[in-house]
Amino acid sequence: MFLLDQSGSMSEGFGAASIPKAQGAADAINRLLQELILKCTKEEGIRDYFDVAIIGYGSQQGYAGALIGQKFVKLSWLGEHPNKIEERTRKESDGAGGIVENRVKFPIWFDPVASGDTPMCKALELAYEWVSEWITDHQDAYPPMIFNITDGGATDADPESAAKKIMSLSTSDGNVLIYNCHISGTKGSEILFPKSEEELPADELARKLFRMSSLLPQEVINLAEKEIAVEQNSRGFAFNADLVNLIKFLNIGTRTPELQ
Amino acid sequence: MRCTEVIPVEVSAFSMQKLGNKPSQYEDSYYYELRKRKLAVADGASESCFAKSWADLLTSSFVQSDLSLFRLSDFEVQTVKQAFEPILASIREEWTRKIDWASLPWYIEEKSKRGAFATFLGVEFKRMRRKRKRLYKWRAVAVGDCCMFLLDDTQLQGSFPLTSSSEFGITPCLLSSNSNISSKTLWSIKEGLVKVGKSSRLVLATDAVAKWILQMAESGKNTWSNAVSPETVSRRLFLEELVNKEEIRNDDITILTLGFHSFLRQSGLMLSFKGS
Numbered sequence: 280m281f282l283l284d285q286s287g288s289m290s291e292g293f294g295a296a297s298i299p300k301a302q303g304a305a306d307a308i309n310r311l312l313q314e315l316i317l318k319c320t321k322e323e324g325i326r327d328y329f330d331v332a333i334i335g336y337g338s339q340q341g342y343a344g345a346l347i348g349q350k351f352v353k354l355s356w357l358g359e360h361p362n363k364i365e366e367r368t369r370k371e372s373d374g375a376g377g378i379v380e381n382r383v384k385f386p387i388w389f390d391p392v393a394s395g396d397t398p399m400c401k402a403l404e405l406a407y408e409w410v411s412e413w414i415t416d417h418q419d420a421y422p423p424m425i426f427n428i429t430d431g432g433a434t435d436a437d438p439e440s441a442a443k444k445i446m447s448l449s450t451s452d453g454n455v456l457i458y459n460c461h462i463s464g465t466k467g468s469e470i471l472f473p474k475s476e477e478e479l480p481a482d483e484l485a486r487k488l489f490r491m492s493s494l495l496p497q498e499v500i501n502l503a504e505k506e507i508a509v510e511q512n513s514r515g516f517a518f519n520a521d522l523v524n525l526i527k528f529l530n531i532g533t534r535t536p537e538l539q
Numbered sequence: 540m541r542c543t544e545v546i547p548v549e550v551s552a553f554s555m556q557k558l559g560n561k562p563s564q565y566e567d568s569y570y571y572e573l574r575k576r577k578l579a580v581a582d583g584a585s586e587s588c589f590a591k592s593w594a595d596l597l598t599s600s601f602v603q604s605d606l607s608l609f610r611l612s613d614f615e616v617q618t619v620k621q622a623f624e625p626i627l628a629s630i631r632e633e634w635t636r637k638i639d640w641a642s643l644p645w646y647i648e649e650k651s652k653r654g655a656f657a658t659f660l661g662v663e664f665k666r667m668r669r670k671r672k673r674l675y676k677w678r679a680v681a682v683g684d685c686c687m688f689l690l691d692d693t694q695l696q697g698s699f700p701l702t703s704s705s706e707f708g709i710t711p712c713l714l715s716s717n718s719n720i721s722s723k724t725l726w727s728i729k730e731g732l733v734k735v736g737k738s739s740r741l742v743l744a745t746d747a748v749a750k751w752i753l754q755m756a757e758s759g760k761n762t763w764s765n766a767v768s769p770e771t772v773s774r775r776l777f778l779e780e781l782v783n784k785e786e787i788r789n790d791d792i793t794i795l796t797l798g799f800h801s802f803l804r805q806s807g808l809m810l811s812f813k814g815s
Contacts, residue, residue, distance in 0.1 A: 313649075320650040322588045358646045372719050379719075383652070384645040502710070 280410065282402050283308050283346065283389065284429035284462075286337030290393035293430070293462045293519060300462040301391035304428045307460050307521070308333075308389055311426060314526040316358040325355040332409055336402035337395045341435075343402040346389065350409050361386035399433035403441035407448070414450055422453045427491075428460045431484030442491035453496065458515030459488040469520035472503075474512040485518055492516035548573055548664075551769030553794040558782050560791075567745050567793040568594035568657075570602045577602045577663045580685050580793050582745040584656035584713055588647060592637060593655035593716045596630040601661040608663045608678040616726050619680050627714070634716045654717025658683025660700075660743055664797070667732070675799055677741060678730040683711035686749035688742040688767065689733060695756045695763070700727035704753040707746055733799060741797040742767045747790035751781065769796055 289301035312331075319326045330351040336343040347357075367385045370378050410423045425445065448455040467480040472495060476486045492514040495503070503509045550573060556565035566583035568591065579598040583590025604626050611618050638651060664677040679687050681700040684707055689696040701707065712725045733739050744752065748766060755763040765777055781787040 316646050317650045317653075318586065320588060320646045322647060322651070324644075325646060359644070361645075364645050381652070384649055386645055505710070 280332040280334065280406055280423060280425045281308055281311065282399075282406060282425060282427040282429070283333065283335045284337055284397060284399070284427075285335050285392040285394065286397035286430075286432075286434070287394050288397065288430055288432055289337070289391070289462070291430075291464050293464055299391060299393065300430050300464070301393040303462045303519075304460075305387075305389050305391045307428050307462070308426075309385070309387055310521070310523050311526060312357060312388055313386055314523050316354060318526060319354055320358070325358045327353045327355050329354045330413065331357055332413075334402050334405055334409075335392075336398050338392050339395045341398050341401070342395060343398050343405050351413060357388070358386075361388050362390070363387050396434040397429070397432050398435040399427075399429060399438045400436040400441050403427075403438055403445060407441070407445050410445060410448055410455055414448060414455075417450065419451045422450045422455050423448075424456045424458060426458050426460060427488075428462065429488070430462050430464065431488050437487075439487055439491055446493060454493070456493040456496065456515060457491060458517075459492045460517045461485055461488050461519065463519055467518070470516075470518035471507070471520040472509050472513040473516060473518070474510050474514065479518060489514060489516050548576075549769075549798045549800065550578065551796045551798070553769075553774055553792075553796075555775055555778065555792050557791050558779060558789050565791050566591045566594060567791040568598045569743070569793050569795050570595075570598035571795065572602050575602055575663075576665055577661065578743060578795050578797060579659065579661040580743045580745055580795055581657045581659045582683070582685055582791065582793070584658075587654065587656045588651045589634065589638060589716075590655045590657060593630075593634050593714075594657040594659075596634055597657055597659050597714060598661075600626050600630050601659075608661075608680065609665055609676075614678060614728060614730060616728055619728055620726050623680075628718075631716050631718055652717075654715045654720065656713040656715050658685045658711050658746070659714050660685035660687060662687060662741065662743060662797075664733075664741070673735045674732045675735065676730065676732055679728065681727045682714050682724055684708075684746040684749065686744055686746070686752075688740075688744070688749075688752060689731065690738060690740040690742060690764075690767070691734060691736065695752075697731070698749075698753060699729045701749070701753070704750050704757060707750040711746070735799045737800060739799045740767070743793075743795040743797075745791060745793045747788040748778070748792045748794060751787045767794060767796055769798075 284304060289304060290299050293300040293303050316325055319328045331354055332351045333346040334343060335346040365385045365387060366382055368380045369383045371381050406425055413423060442457055445455055446457055463482060463485055465480050465482040470478060473479060476489055479485045479489060495509060495513045495515055500509050550571050552569055556562055568581045571578035579601045581594035581597045583594040606622055611622055660681045662677055662679045664675050667674040667676055679699055684701055686701055687699045714724060733741060752763040778792055782789050
């Protein structure tokens with residue numbers, strides 16, 4: 280499940296970049312969806328290893344609701360229904376120490392939106408309701424993962440307790456996982472999978488989102504630790520950084536190396 | 540009539556797809572030609588597109604090519620790797636050519652651009668000469684966790700390239716159809732001798748069953764011999780039961796067994812094969 284902050288504060292710039300937070304958030308969700316779809320793609324099509332729900336909050340006063348017209352959709356449906364497909368260039372290794380620019384297709388499901396307030400608690404309550412229903416029908420499934428992409432400034436209440444309530448839900452395979460992608464205006468280095476609040480800048484919103492983030496599951500740590508800095512207490516939290524790694528480290532079969 | 544000792548070489552091939560999958564979803568590959576004295580298995584990586592096609596190209600090209608592991612200037616990793624380069628370059632082109640890129644939806648196109656991946660194990664063998672005629676020499680090359688086992692009188696004498704069940708994981712080294720990511724590939728090589736005998740065998744297996752064989756051997760159980768023996772009746776049922784009991788990971792399974800028998804006969808070398 281993806282929660283996308285579309286509030287008015289997302290029109291501000293983030294980190295050291297000059298682009299608006301809303302653009303960063305749209306890039307983040309589009310990349311996460313693309314990576315999830317590619318992970319499950321075989322030559323015959325997309326295998327529906329995941330159901331996907333997307334909740335937007337903001338965009339208009341007090342709004343939190345489905346961004347794709349229905350609660351959960353099959354991953355294959357999402358793959359077949361991007362709003363548009365752009366062509367972009369990507370720099371890649373040529374395998375001999377050089378760099379080449381290759382043209383790649385980049386699907387867009389969501390354009391940047393920045394309007395209204397930030398009813399994050401309302402979005403989390405909706406997430407709780409939908410995830411509870413889903414678990415009733417999928418009690419032995421891998422526990423649902425919730426990716427919340429936000430600048431962190433909830434306007435309706437303190438979202439921490441709502442997040443903890445969601446994390447108390449579980450399937451037979453473990454508790455629901457919440458991962459937060461913080462698109463922050465606070466200057467500072469990108470931080471990925473921190474293990475303590477002290478690693479973060481003095482930004483109360485960042486620290487709150489850290490506390491709202493689940494510990495990375497052991498199987499993710501086992502896979503990720505060979506490639507990136509993660510430890511036992513690392514949390515699924517990114518500060519002005521990319522959470523796409525969390526998709527890469529989902530275990531659905533023999534992993535393949537990435538293009539550099 | 541003059542009788543001479545002859546040594547037939549026999550191959551038995553066994554394959555089954557992951558339980559619950561269709562036969563068309565089987566992504567392992569095996570290939571052998573006894574006249575070339577070469578065998579190979581490969582395991583297409585589940586997280587890549589057109590992996591079966593890539594695995595097939597790897598096994599068939601190694602066996603059919605003129606490359607002989609015995610005719611290299613030396614049997615060192617770098618030499619073997621260099622010898623494979625022209626084969627890999629050729630099959631990368633072939634793999635790309637086989638795909639109808641224009642007809643692909645964006646997700647299959649993008650995934651395929653990242654390349655197909657497979658583990659690989661190739662073996663070549665030859666009979667020793669003169670007084671050592673009761674020995675076969677073998678050379679093997681591997682990338683990833685397809686394994687070869689050496690059996691002598693039903694005892695497991697060794698394995699290659701992995702020697703312990705704890706070495707298996709879900710991130711094996713892989714050969715890629717995308718040359719941009721092949722530089723990190725780790726190659727392993729090994730050579731040895733196998734004695735001619737009723738139960739002398741080389742067994743090539745893909746990872747799931749290979750791991751189980753090592754686990755059984757490590758715990759002193761010899762039930763593994765039922766999986767590698769062509770004589771086992773209903774080998775499929777035997778393996779399916781192990782998968783259902785979660786003793787073997789549910790995955791495609793491929794086993795090639797190369798036997799070196801010995802008996803008296805009128806004429807020379809006999810080559811035969813069995814498939815299942």
